[in-house]
Amino acid sequence: MKESRLFGIIYYLLDKGKATAPELAEKFEVSVRTIYRDIDALSGAGIPIYAEAGRNGGIHLTNGFVLDKAVCKEYVPKISCQDYEIS
Numbered sequence: 810m811k812e813s814r815l816f817g818i819i820y821y822l823l824d825k826g827k828a829t830a831p832e833l834a835e836k837f838e839v840s841v842r843t844i845y846r847d848i849d850a851l852s853g854a855g856i857p858i859y860a861e862a863g864r865n866g867g868i869h870l871t872n873g874f875v876l877d878k879a880v881c882k883e884y885v886p887k888i889s890c891q892d893y894e895i896s
Contacts (some may be wrong), residue, residue: 814839815847819856819876827867830860844868 814837821836822828830848834841848868851858857871 811847815851818844818847818851819858819870822858822868822870823874823876827869829867833868 817837818833821833828836830841830844833844837844845860848858848860857874858868859871860866860868
């Protein structure tokens with residue numbers, strides 16, 4: 810499920826600090842393009858996630874970002890509503 814992967818990406822980045830799109834794609838068994846879509850979805854939901862190009866680039870969260878219950882309550886509805894058509 811997409812929400813599981815989105816939170817998985819957040820937890821992975823909290824643990825590792827930085828990762829490349831191909832690294833995340835391999836970890837979550839999806840395409841690199843899907844990872845970029847996921848990063849856009851997280852960013853659109855207000856998660857402070859950034860991608861930097863170049864040799865020392867990668868995908869990372871803002872320093873000091875903490876995932877707690879308040880964050881989950883605030884962002885999960887935004888992620889869900891953004892990614893699924895609700896009638």
